[in-house]
Amino acid sequence: MFHDPPKMVLLLLSALGLAIGAGLWMAGMPGMAHWAWGAGVVPVLAALCVEIIRSLIKGDVGLDIVAALSMSAALFFGETLAAAVVALMYSGGTVLESFAEGRARREMRDLLARVPRTATRHRDGQLEKIALDAIMPDDLLLIRQGEVVPVDGTVASEHAMLDQSALTGEAMPVRLMRDMNVMSGATNAGEAFDLRATREAADSTYAGIVRLVEAAQKSKAPMARMADRYSLLFLGVTVALAVAAWWFSGDPIRAVAVLVVATPCPLILAVPVALVAGLSRAAGFGVLIKGGKALEAMARIRTLIVDKTGTLTDGRPQIVSVSSSGELTEDEVLYFAAALDQASQHPVAQAVVAAAHSKGIKLGVPSKVNEIPGEGVSGTIDGRDVVVGGMDFVAGRMAVPVRDGGPQEPGAVLVSLGVDGNLAGELVMADALRSDTPMLLAGLRQNGIERIVLATGDRHAVAVAVTDGLALDGVHADLTPDQKVLLVLSERKNGPVMMVGDGVNDAPALAAADVGVAMGARGAAASAEAADVVLLVDNLARLLPGLIVARGARRIAFQSVIVGIGLSVAGMIAAALGYLTPVQGAVLQEVIDVAVILNALRSLRIDPGPMPPQATQGESQAASPISQGQTA
CATH class of the missing domain: 3.40.1110.10 (Calcium-transporting ATPase, cytoplasmic domain N)
Known part of the structure; x- marks a missing residue:
């Protein structure tokens, strides 16, 4: 589904203006045709100028300036057909890019939905249902089997059996005795028990994790488009050639032709097409990547930080x-x-x-x-x-x-x-190690991952025992959610960082990483929301084909950019020497666009090679050693 109607409107207006103008021209009304072409250009140019001003205020200089210059110059010197062709190419490119980007972030509604809206409180020998905000310290609450603990507190019954895996990474349920502390967000895995509240809901552990996720997402610097990283150089070359062509020939139309040929559609189009194709290809392997920026970032990852429970291990006893x-x-x-x-x-x-x-x-x-x-x-x-x-x-x-x-x-x-x-x-x-984990880690290293680090909230002795023999560059245990965020930030000195996790406690680190990867089928909703990539099957082996596709799509996009810009520069030189008119330059640019788009579509055919055995099996077949006849 397309999520940017204004850009679609601009594309339709530019296409309509070009089509009507062509019809009027063929009907023998060239004057009206020029007006129609110009009318299709003006909305696109106006929107482009507004976007450029906003970018300049932020200190960003992009290739959009070249497109604005070419349309403005073509209109000023009466080359309205060339301007209309450029407007159509540009508006089409922005629509395609917006589609590639998608909606990378949704509201935190799924995370917040896991927090109970009500609680059951003991009052005067009776049970009453109250709103979460009404819970006060020292209230006695009844936590039924399967319910999520709404606030921090202490066990008021003889004992309680709690599943804290979403908070601490501890795969096995924990038995807590009377007066022992209970964290909000844990799930009651045993019989109903009484909880003595020690904090209000807004000050509890789970609410703090939600705030950490929101803060990490706001502090995460957005990636620039690949196109923008070459903007200043290309802009300088374009303006220099256009000015030189006008200066030495005395003909301003040559400058217009240079600007039209220079319209950076190979960058504007090739990159999003290659990335959209890569997103589609990755989805075919059960890897949902939330937009082109996430895919491009995934292709540059050098350090992988991975949680233990539910990722390296199955997450179940x-x-x-x-x-x-x-x-x-x-x-x-x-x-x-x-x-x-x-x-x-x-x-x-x-x-x-x-x-x-x-x-x-x-x-x-x-x-x-x-x-x-x-x-x-x-x-x-x-x-x-x-x-x-x-x-x-x-x-x-x-x-x-x-x-x-x-x-x-x-x-x-x-x-x-x-x-x-x-x-x-x-x-x-x-909680046994997945059988394909050593092979997977080796495959990740062969595909550009230089460091692999374990980060878990589980005890250090457990983490070391489970990962014994794995080729890890570091093991960090007993981590709280904010400590995982600090680990992500500290690992950035070694290059872009990817974080993989499935619990609520992983969500802040996933949001802070350059690329966050969540185990989607059984992982916490908080992780899926905070992540840039979701593995639709709870198997870390799916990450490998996703990484290969991301690197391949980025490589194809880069190839398309180099070839397209090389051809554009050649066309600019021809236009500067007077061999191309503005309309011919626009048509040439269209031919270049078709070539780079066809090349970019090769991302749909990226072959990541044979899938690891465990990655092709259902979750139910991630079998325990006993099912394979291994007994002591």
């Missing part, structure tokens, strides 16, 4: 290993644990069930189920008494003492299984 402590086989341990866990909504329990299903295990139906949220589940499977949960929970129901499972790897969770009063086995859960 997976079975790393299964061990048997008795007569059961490892598959039977998985069977009993998964069968009973069907009765639980806990993320770890659901991951156990998913692992069993991925191995094709048909699960029995649990009965006599009793769950203690955050601790474990007990019940009956196939007539046998089964207990699944933490070691302490299972040990309390065993007939004999249970040995200590020993220290686990950082970030891992131990799930114990008891059957008929005896310890039957253990399952180790962790």
Whole structure:
């Protein structure tokens, strides 16, 4: 959908003026034809002059000045047909560029929509629904299962199970005991609990992240168009040739011809066409790039900062290993644990069930189920008494003492299984590294990425353990959202920076980076809004073809510019020597435009090569090691 109606109106007016003038000329009314051509030029020239004045006030000098000079000179010296052709080319180029740019930023409505509008408060022995703004410190709130915590506070119940992955990057749900601090924006992953508010909504963690995103977006310097970076040089050459042609020949029409040929349509047209084609090509690989500026910036990236949870890792607990402590086989341990866990909504329990299903295990139906949220589940499977949960929970129901499972790897969770009063086995859960990550990082380095840095809110020990063996240039853990922004700014000394993330805590850094990339399918709405690029499939491997397409599209745009400007300079010299009239110069410029546009359209055929295996599979197939038969 086109989002700039005024530019479309100017294009239609210039086309209408040129068409009517041509009709009048063929009808034998040249005087009226000149008036029609001039009438089509005036609106475009007026809008162009206003834009030039605004740019000059900001201290920007662009190639639009050349287009304004050529139209003005052509009108002044009666070359209205040449002026009309230039006006059509220029207005068409601005429409195309505006279409390429699209709407790179929307309002933060999706981010704000995640913040609850109301809360449930205890008052005089009853529950009442109140507006978010009405929450005051020391209010007692009820947080139901699945609800987002509306304000910062402390746990007022015995315990609470919270998913803080969107805020801290910690993939596993966290069990908080009474009086422990809770951040707004976390999701209740367990049973309902009471929260004692410690801050008003406007002062809470989540609201602060929203402000950080808005501030980072405002402070982010916009990229100049590729065309503008050559504007001063081209403008100087054009004016010098036009003045010299007039001075030495005494004929002002030669100067007009030079200006008409010099109209920078190869720059104005070729760049947006190549970038639009690149945007379309990247979208075919599941990479949504929000506009031409973002694609051009992506092509120049030298440093990649990547979050851990949901990017390098799957972002969900997976079975790393299964061990048997008795007569059961490892598959039977998985069977009993998964069968009973069907009765639980806990993320770890659901991951156990998913692992069993991925191995094709048909699960029995649990009965006599009793769950203690955050601790474990007990019940009956196939007539046998089964207990699944933490070691302490299972040990309390065993007939004999249970040995200590020993220290686990950082970030891992131990799930114990008891059957008929005896310890039957253990399952180790962790947020595992995506299997294609090493290959992906190598591919990114081969395509121009010089530094790859990890930035996560997770604990340092977890970050180091998960990324062990990866060729990273730095690991930064325990980061808050503002610290991630500072890391992005500090890495700029090494070149343009790309930040990849999927959580709410990543949104400010995504907005501050030269290019922010969000995991769109399962990531937070805040990240998708703040980002310049959204991966429509939650797989970081999609970034590689997107990067290759961006670099290819920019290279093709640059080639089109060099060839187009080279031909334009040759035409300017011919016009200065009197070999081209203004109308011939305008027609020649049209031929050059067609040539550079056809070249720019090659961006539609950029081939990034074979996709990494994981990038071509569905999200459900980003399988855990247990599904591939890897057990301890």
